[in-house]
Amino acid sequence: MTFNVFLQYILPHRFLSRIVYWATRWTFTPWKNWLIGTIVRNYDVNMSEAAQPDALSYQHFNAFFTRKLRPDARAADADPLALLCPADGRISQSGAIVDGRIFQAKGQDYSAAELLGDEASAQPYRDGSFVTVYLSPRDYHRVHMPMKGTLRETVHVPGRIFSVAPFAVEAIPRLFARNERLVCHFDGEHGPFVVVMVGAILVSSVATVWDGLVIPPYASSIRRKSFEGQNITLDRFAEMARFNMGSTVIMLLPAGMAALDALQPLQHVLVGQRIGHRSPG
Incomplete structure (x- = not known):
């Protein structure tokens, strides 16, 4: 160590x-x-x-x-079926969720159930796909919608606040499932999807466009908040949240919703660029 x-x-x-x-x-x-x-x-x-x-x-x-960008600084991919990158940063990892487990780095993995806070919520993603984006201090720190979705629930999961820098991701087992995080469940036009805002040491503050500042306060137990019936629908590419300081965003998709592009670890990505292609039906 x-x-x-x-x-x-x-x-x-x-x-x-x-x-x-x-x-x-x-x-x-x-x-x-x-x-x-x-x-x-x-x-x-x-x-x-x-x-x-x-x-x-x-x-x-x-x-x-948390500065805004010029309106012409980022744009959504013109293909309406393109799966959009939710954040500026670098790809940490991406690919298939295998029997409910998500690859972290160098032999490290963790379960979708751990990440989301319960087994039932993880079932739709058991054989789905994931994308993990790491935001550094130089990046734009607002997170945008990868596709259109209606907010169903948020889950504030308590935990540690380890660094999410590459050295820590490679060395600390199950890091993303251990850090404090806000899980955002959405219903899309063709199924559910999840965007997870993962906190990190010194930079663990998260705000959303629907609730304002959510973290801090830090949680001592899992806090669930339902948005059923409130019709909070965010369009593709719309801003959904921000890190007050930076961290990591993880997106989970169920099997068959989209095919990811060949994303490489450490690949630089921008909000709105295509990272995959959604199924049309």
């Missing part, structure tokens, strides 16, 4: 994340300008894509981190 991995087990995840939550919302100009400037320089952030390209004009670091 490397020292970096060892630290993941002993650090006070939630305590550190609470500190970062408030630090990234502090409006003290020298502080927020230093934080923003450090990220822009170290991660080569492309501010020309932002609706407000002046990085230091943002009220605080989190406003910069």
